[in-house]
Amino acid sequence: MRKESRVPEIVFRTQGVTKVYDTGAVKVYALAGVDLELYAGELAVLLGPSGSGKSTLLNILGGLDRATDGQVWFRDRELTHLNDREMTRFRRDHVGFVFQFYNLVPSLTARENVGLVTDVAIDPMPPEEALRLVGLGARMDHFPAELSGGEQQRVAIARAIAKRPEILLCDEPTGALDSATGVQVLEVLRDINDRFGTTTVVITHNAEIRRMAHRVIQFQDGRISDVQVNETRLAPSEIAW
Numbered sequence: 001m002r003k004e005s006r007v008p009e010i011v012f013r014t015q016g017v018t019k020v021y022d023t024g025a026v027k028v029y030a031l032a033g034v035d036l037e038l039y040a041g042e043l044a045v046l047l048g049p050s051g052s053g054k055s056t057l058l059n060i061l062g063g064l065d066r067a068t069d070g071q072v073w074f075r076d077r078e079l080t081h082l083n084d085r086e087m088t089r090f091r092r093d094h095v096g097f098v099f100q101f102y103n104l105v106p107s108l109t110a111r112e113n114v115g116l117v118t119d120v121a122i123d124p125m126p127p128e129e130a131l132r133l134v135g136l137g138a139r140m141d142h143f144p145a146e147l148s149g150g151e152q153q154r155v156a157i158a159r160a161i162a163k164r165p166e167i168l169l170c171d172e173p174t175g176a177l178d179s180a181t182g183v184q185v186l187e188v189l190r191d192i193n194d195r196f197g198t199t200t201v202v203i204t205h206n207a208e209i210r211r212m213a214h215r216v217i218q219f220q221d222g223r224i225s226d227v228q229v230n231e232t233r234l235a236p237s238e239i240a241w
């Protein structure tokens with residue numbers, strides 16, 4: 001039987017992206033010419049030494065920051081041309097963020113934290129559904145201080161996915177967690193990626209996490225030094241560190 005070759009659908013494309021921080025005395029080239037394509041539905045892991053530019057690129061893709069030079073497209077829209085208002089709308093409508101520290105509002109319950117996002121989204125799922133998806137159906141009315149680190153991160157993921165974003169950008173999502181709890185968080189990310197086809201980018205310092213990715217993108221000195229495709233992927237439960 002003929003094997004169909006499918007052309008991957010490109011969600012993000014960057015061309016020659018640079019980011020220079022001019023601190024007066026020195027210029028720091030956080031990104032020094034990044035050409036990258038990210039595909040619809042993929043789970044990509046970004047690896048690389050500290051300071052190699054991973055977070056800078058993630059923030060530019062998500063519209064939290066702007067490139068100094070070069071182009072960034074989200075589908076057929078060039079993000080580099082958007083004004084601040086349009087950039088805010090792009091973020092709100094298309095991107096979910098998950099950070100190392102969960103940034104939950106301490107005085108609000110899990111349900112209310114997720115509700116902050118669903119109140120302003122175009123086609124959100126109910127906060128309860130998002131919390132059930134991350135395995136917190138029984139903890140909806142708990143405050144962050146009553147939840148473990150892994151549970152708080154899962155609330156943060158519920159908040160990120162409740163608006164049904166096309167893109168989920170995760171910067172060190174397991175960085176503050178022990179291995180067993182980190183695996184639970186990765187299982188949630190993998191499940192969201194499988195279930196909804198949400199294009200997911202995960203920055204990590206933990207090289208083992210590469211094994212759950214479709215593709216592994218390696219950074220070095222503000223550039224992409226290597227891209228690997230995983231022929232076989234591991235389930236998060238098979239990963240240990």
Ligand SMILES: Nc1ncnc2c1ncn2[C@@H]1O[C@H](COP(=O)(O)OP(=O)(O)OP(=O)(O)O)[C@@H](O)[C@H]1O
Pocket residue numbers: 021023028029030031048049050051052053054055056057219
């Ligand atoms: N606001 C800033 N002002 C000056 N330099 C900055 C700023 N933000 C980042 N940098 C520098 O840009 C470079 C890239 O930083 P970035 O945070 O993207 O790296 P990273 O690969 O994500 O690192 P880590 O893994 O430690 O988070 C670093 O040298 C960093 O010091």
